[in-house]
Amino acid sequence: MIQLKNGPIPLIKDITCILGEWDEYKARLSQSLKRGDLEVQYIDPSTGEYMSRKDGIRSTYLIPRHLERGRIKAKDLLSAWLKSSKRVQEIMFLLGIPDDSLDDLSDLNLVKVYLSPLFMEKTRFVIVEDIFQEVEEQERLKVEKLLVKIIRSRGLDALLFVSSVDLISPCSSVTVMYEDEVVERGTRLLHPYSMVLANSVIRLGRKGEKVSVVEVGEGSMSGCRFHDYCEVMRRKRDLQRLCRLQKPPMVQMEDAEVKCWDYARRT
């Protein structure tokens, strides 16, 4: 487990997910977690013992959003990472990675190469940036299934950044972040931003049928961060002044927490 003192999430345990479009804020968060820039406490998920900051950082593996390809063969790259040819052979056999150059690998096999260091003895924590956007539609769920299988079988604690609601089912906890602000905790998807994310999944439809979604850009510095794109605020006149000028509080809605004036007023 990783306990964060002043982070957007209090702890990273099992499979903790941050749902939201990938942006520079999330990139910064993931990088600072990897570098150990944040005030955190590492607890070994297998023994429950406290770990030093140095050991914590060394046990944290980051899967970057952009998986670099190249002419290097999968086996050569893994040998450099794992430093044991026997281990490399075992992992390649286990995951079914062909010994082709990274340029020639399918998206799924490329992901498998980058997942291989999760089998390293020292790995305890994994941060997975939103790799799913660079994987083909058909392989996204397969990538997630494989990732979850490895995380569970190795007993790791993971932080997953996902931008699609289709991918949150294996998460033990979900935090919805719009830019650097937490707008919701839980899987109920109550916040207008969460609803935009939920509505933006494109299913089969009719020719010329649009998806009911607004283009989301940079957030506002005053009031609710999301108010410029909020359909709920647009529909409810009495919310406009509040949403534009005052930051909404986080309110409890049964098993979820949401930062929205529409819910804050109801409670």
Added chain:
Amino acid sequence: MLEYNCVTVKGLKCFSAKLDKKSVGILGEKDSGKEAIIPATLGLLDNVSGSILLDGIDLLKSRDLLHKVRWERISAVFYDPGTMFNPLYTVGSHFAEIVVSHEIGNSEYGVEVGLEYLKLMGLNSDVMEKLPYQLTPLQLKKVAIALAVFLEPDYVIFDDLEFGLGDIGRATLMNSIIDLMGSVRSSFMFLENNPGILSRLADHVMVLYRGEVVEEGPEVLQSPLHPYTIDLINGEIEEEKVEGKGCPYSGICKHSTPKCFQNVNWVSMGNHRVRCIAYACGI
């Protein structure tokens, strides 16, 4: 009319299609061969056999026409729009350069017309002054589309609309393209791996597997017949791609029988065509 007659190139086997007034969608995974369609059409590949007829003129044999054909008659949006831009020039310069190099007008004209198409895609005019790296992936994709359509070519081919975009980005982009399709006279071809996007953009869908078309028709996504199309829509494609004899999907098809290893002919059911022995035998 843009007509592909048994076009064969690395990765694509005897591809035939017609693009006229209606939009065509090519559904296929990575390495299905759809990647070769744009380079083959724009004359960027060698060793292409068959013919690509633009109003009866074979583009494969008339390479001297290609300069006039590109952008003015046929244009494309590549899967990674970053590759369409010179990183040292502003967006506006790209519009100007195309107009000037094709001797259609001066650079002011290019920027003026380009601006209208940027607006059509929901972008602000300040984008014109920006360098490609200053744009978000969604903005870059929209600019690439504006660049491909601003001369209103007869045919525009889109490769993988969703590459590098999040769910919100791709949904808003798809909505913008639906608006665009109602505003320009060009015909569109979409090379996609997302059935949801194609169902909303294409009148006629062709399904490609390992370089071969296995099914086509206007209702392919709503009523798929070929096992590959069904598996693709349901997200149940096997990881291992074993090429089968006869039907290209026979190597991993759940319903495969020895008959599938023979040459499988097309079976027509109204305007829906499928290459699967199950329908040929009436199973």
